[in-house]
Amino acid sequence: MNPISYWREKERYYRLLGSHCNQCKRDFYPPVYVCRECGSKDIVDREMPQEGTILTYTILYEAMEGFDGYEPLVLAIIKLDNNVRVLAQIADTKGEDIKIGDRVRMIFRKIREEGKEGTIYYGYKFSKQG
Ligand SMILES: [Zn+2]
Structure with a gap:
């Protein structure tokens, strides 16, 4: 994009x-x-809705292009409270404290930087509710 x-x-x-x-x-x-x-x-x-439940998740240990420094990356399918499913990164975790059924909340974070100009992309991630 x-x-x-x-x-x-x-x-x-x-x-x-x-x-x-x-x-x-x-x-x-x-x-x-x-x-x-x-x-x-x-x-x-x-x-x-900005809250939902983790249906399933996967932990990526390989660095993805543009995501250097962020691995391991925890990606989850989250069922929002209106039953809509979204795929999103779970922030602030390496995955060891994540399990199916955990409640998560949407947060707005920097996703990645791109190119020499350092174009910064923002988007939603989710974070475990404390
Ligand atoms: Zn309809």
């Missing part, structure tokens, strides 16, 4: 803005224009 379109979409990332179908009342993230459940186009923006 280029930095300009990223900047334009920043609000969407920051607020975890998804979609809500007025017909069948389901929520979606990422946002949809047509309901994946009932096909309705009666869709409105809806901010997703």
Whole structure:
């Protein structure tokens, strides 16, 4: 994604803005224009809940390009409290204290830096609730 379109979409990332179908009342993230459940186009923006539960997770020990210095990386599928599932990094852990069913809360963090200009990307991660 280029930095300009990223900047334009920043609000969407920051607020975890998804979609809500007025017909069948389901929520979606990422946002949809047509309901994946009932096909309705009666869709409105809806901010997703910022808390959820870990359904499953994996720990990546290999450094990924652009993520140097952050490994091991804990990636989890999180079921938000409206039943929407998101894939996100669990921050502030090496994974040893993470288990399925843990409650997590969304936080807004620097994701990575890119290129010589050091373009910084921000996005959501999740953190275990203390
Ligand atoms: Zn629907």
